[in-house]
Amino acid sequence: MIDKFFKNILKLFGFIIIFLGLLIFLSLFSSSLPSIKKFGLKFLFLSDWDPVNEVFGGLPFILGTLITSLLAFIISLPFILSVTIILGVYFTEGFIAEILRHIIDLIAAIPSVIIGFWGLFVFVPIVREVELLLGVTPYGVGIITASILLAFMILPYSASIGKDAMRLVPQDLKEAAFSLGATKWEVIKKIMIPYARSGIIAGMFLSLGRALGETMVVTMVIGNKNSIPQSIFEPGNTIASVIANEFAEAITHLHVSSLIYLGLILFLITMLFNIIAKFMLKKFKI
Amino acid sequence: MKQMLVFTFSCFSIFLCKYVNAQKIELLGAGATFPYVLYSKMFDVYYKEKGIKVNYQSIGSGGGIRQLKEKTVDFGASDAFLSDQQIKEFKSPVLHIPICLGAVVLTYNLPNNPELYLTPEIIVDIFLGKIKKWNDKRIVSINKHVKLPDLSITVIHRSDGSGTTFVFTDYLSKVSKEWKEKVGTGTSVSWPTGIGGKGNEGVTGLIKQIPGSIGYVELIYAKQNKLPISFVRNKSGKFIKPDINSTSFAANIDLPDDTRISITDTDNEEGYPISSFTWILVYKEQNYNNRSYEKAKELVNLLWWMVTEGQKYPENLDYAKLPPKAVEKAKNIIKSITYNGTPIIK
Numbered sequence: 001m002i003d004k005f006f007k008n009i010l011k012l013f014g015f016i017i018i019f020l021g022l023l024i025f026l027s028l029f030s031s032s033l034p035s036i037k038k039f040g041l042k043f044l045f046l047s048d049w050d051p052v053n054e055v056f057g058g059l060p061f062i063l064g065t066l067i068t069s070l071l072a073f074i075i076s077l078p079f080i081l082s083v084t085i086i087l088g089v090y091f092t093e094g095f096i097a098e099i100l101r102h103i104i105d106l107i108a109a110i111p112s113v114i115i116g117f118w119g120l121f122v123f124v125p126i127v128r129e130v131e132l133l134l135g136v137t138p139y140g141v142g143i144i145t146a147s148i149l150l151a152f153m154i155l156p157y158s159a160s161i162g163k164d165a166m167r168l169v170p171q172d173l174k175e176a177a178f179s180l181g182a183t184k185w186e187v188i189k190k191i192m193i194p195y196a197r198s199g200i201i202a203g204m205f206l207s208l209g210r211a212l213g214e215t216m217v218v219t220m221v222i223g224n225k226n227s228i229p230q231s232i233f234e235p236g237n238t239i240a241s242v243i244a245n246e247f248a249e250a251i252t253h254l255h256v257s258s259l260i261y262l263g264l265i266l267f268l269i270t271m272l273f274n275i276i277a278k279f280m281l282k283k284f285k286i
Numbered sequence: 287m288k289q290m291l292v293f294t295f296s297c298f299s300i301f302l303c304k305y306v307n308a309q310k311i312e313l314l315g316a317g318a319t320f321p322y323v324l325y326s327k328m329f330d331v332y333y334k335e336k337g338i339k340v341n342y343q344s345i346g347s348g349g350g351i352r353q354l355k356e357k358t359v360d361f362g363a364s365d366a367f368l369s370d371q372q373i374k375e376f377k378s379p380v381l382h383i384p385i386c387l388g389a390v391v392l393t394y395n396l397p398n399n400p401e402l403y404l405t406p407e408i409i410v411d412i413f414l415g416k417i418k419k420w421n422d423k424r425i426v427s428i429n430k431h432v433k434l435p436d437l438s439i440t441v442i443h444r445s446d447g448s449g450t451t452f453v454f455t456d457y458l459s460k461v462s463k464e465w466k467e468k469v470g471t472g473t474s475v476s477w478p479t480g481i482g483g484k485g486n487e488g489v490t491g492l493i494k495q496i497p498g499s500i501g502y503v504e505l506i507y508a509k510q511n512k513l514p515i516s517f518v519r520n521k522s523g524k525f526i527k528p529d530i531n532s533t534s535f536a537a538n539i540d541l542p543d544d545t546r547i548s549i550t551d552t553d554n555e556e557g558y559p560i561s562s563f564t565w566i567l568v569y570k571e572q573n574y575n576n577r578s579y580e581k582a583k584e585l586v587n588l589l590w591w592m593v594t595e596g597q598k599y600p601e602n603l604d605y606a607k608l609p610p611k612a613v614e615k616a617k618n619i620i621k622s623i624t625y626n627g628t629p630i631i632k
Binding site: 048049050051052053120121124125128139140141219220223224225226235237241244245246247248249250251255256 | 345346347348349351372440445446447448449469470471472473474475476477480481482483484488491492495496
C-alpha cells in the first residue's frame with residue numbers, strides 16, 4: 001500500500017519536472033513568436049542589434065556565447081585533468097587532499113557576482129597590462145577576460161565529478177596492471193582514464209552548460225559590445241548577458257520578444273550540448 | 287504523520303486568517319530604478335505618518351510600464367514618458383505625474399582629473415567616435431586652463447537598458463541631426479563606438495580603470511562617489527555645472543498640461559541641459575479590476591502628498607525637487623483622476 005503510494009508520489013514529481021521543462025519551452029516559443037515571425041531563421045545570421053529602429057539579429061550574441069564557453073572549456077581542460085588525476089590518484093586522502101578539495105569546493109561556492117567584481121577590479125587591469133605588452137588595444141575587458149574567469153568558475157564542477165569517477169576505478173584492475181609491471185603513469189593513462197572517461201566527459205559537459213548560461217561574471221567583464229568580435233581581445237557580448245542587460249528596460253514588443261527569442265536559442269544550444277554529452281557517454285562507456 | 291498534518295494545517299489557517307484580517311489598504315507600485323532611493327524614503331515616511339503601506343519594486347521603467355499595462359500594480363514609474371504609440375497600446379488613458387528630477391553627467395578619467403568644459407557638438411562627436419584624442423583642437427580650444435594629453439578617448443556607455451541612457455541619447459538627438467538619424471533615442475541603442483558597463487557602478491568601474499575614458503552616469507551617483515564632472519554648454523551658451531539647482535532650473539519652463547515633455551537642451555538660461563523628469567504613471571479612471579473606491583482614494587492621496595509635502599525629501603537625497611511650475615501642473619493632473627467618471631479630489 002505505502003509502497004504504491006510512494007511510487008505514485010515519485011512518478012508525480014517526475015512528471016511535474018518534465019511538464020515544467022516542456023512548459024518553459026512552450027512559453028519561450030510563444031513569447032518569441034512576434035520576433036520569429038518578423039525575422040525567422042535569418043535572426044541567427046543577422047548581426048545588427050538596434051532597439052531604436054527595431055532591427056534585431058542574434059549572431060553577435062550566439063557567437064559570443066559559443067566562443068566564450070568553448071574558450072573557457074579549452075582553458076580549463078588542463079586544470080581539470082590535473083586536478084582530477086591528482087585528487088583521484090595521487091592524493092586520495094590526507095592533508096593535501098583535504099585542502100585541495102576544500103579549495104575547489106570553495107570556488108564553486110563563491111557567488112558569481114563576487115567573481116565578477118574581483119574580475120573587474122583585479123583581473124581586468126592585469127589583462128590590460130598583458131594586452132599592452134602584446135600590442136593590441138588595451139581594453140582589459142573582452143572575450144578573453146570573460147573566458148578565463150569562466151574557466152575558473154566551471155573548474156570545480158568537472159573536477160569534482162572527474163575525481164569521483166577516477167576513484168570508482170576498481171582496485172583489482174589497478175593492481176592487475178601494476179602486477180603486470182605497468183608504471184604509475186601507464187596505469188593512469190591506460191587503465192584509469194579510459195575507465196573513468198565517461199564520468200570525466202560528463203563532468204566537462206556539465207561545466208560547459210554552466211559556462212553557456214553564466215550571466216553576471218560575463219556581463220561585468222566582457223565589455224558588452226553588441227557586435228561580432230574581431231579577435232578574442234575585443235569586447236563582445238553573450239546571450240545570457242544581453243538578456244540580463246536589456247530585459248528590464250525593453251519597452252517595445254519586438255525588443256522583448258527578440259530577447260526571448262535569444263533565450264529560446266540558448267535553451268536549444270544547451271539542449272544540443274546535453275544531447276551530445278549523452279551521445280558521448282554512450283559511445284565511451286566501457 | 288497525522289500530528290504533522292494538523293500542525294501544518296493550523297499554521298496555514300493562522301496565516302490565512304491573518305491575511306484576511308489584514309485587509310488594510312496596501313498600494314503596490316513598480317518601475318524605474320533611478321528614483322528608488324527617494325521613493326523608499328517617501329513611502330517610509332508616508333507609512334509612519336498615514337499608516338498606508340506602499341510597496342515599490344524597482345524593476346526598471348520598462349517593467350513598470352508592462353506591469354501597469356497588465357494592471358497588476360496600482361502605479362508604474364518611468365524615467366521616460368510614454369510615446370503616443372505606447373499610449374495607444376493602453377486600453378484606457380494613462381496619466382503622467384512628475385515627482386522629481388534627475389540629471390545625467392559626463393565623467394572621465396584624465397591625469398589629475400581637471401575641470402572640463404564641453405559643448406554639445408564635442409559630446410556628440412566623441413560619442414559618434416569622430417573625436418578620437420583628448421588633445422583634439424576643438425576640445426583644447428575651450429579648455430585652455432588645462433593641458434590635455436595626447437591620449438585616445440575610450441567611450442563607456444551603459445550596457446543595460448536604462449532611463450539614464452534614454453535621457454542622454456534624447457539630449458544627443460536634440461543637439462545633433464546626425465545622432466538622431468544614425469543612432470536615435472532609446473533605453474538601449476546601437477552605440478557607434480565604445481564599451482558597455484552594467485549600471486552606474488559598472489560604467490564608473492570601467493572609467494576609473496581606463497585612462498582617457500569618458501562616460502555618463504546619474505548626477506546622484508557621480509556626487510556620492512565624488513567623480514569628476516564636466517560643465518556642459520546649454521542652449522543659451524552658458525557653461526553649466528550640473529547640480530540639483532541647475533537641474534531644477536531646467537524644468538522651470540512652460541510645461542504642457544500632461545507634463546509629457548523632454549526638458550533636455552532646456553531653454554532656461556540657468557538650466558543644466560541633460561536633465562529629465564521622472565514620472566509616476568496611473569490610470570485616469572481608477573475603477574478597473576474591481577478596485578475599491580477606498581484604494582483609489584488612498585492612491586490619489588499618496589500622489590498628492592508626494593508632489594506637495596513630499597517635496598522636502600528629494601534635496602537631502604541629491605535629487606532635484608520639482609520647480610513651482612511643475613508642481614502646479616502635477617496637482618492639476620492628480621485632480622483629474624476619476625472613479626466612475628467623478629473626480630476623487632477637488
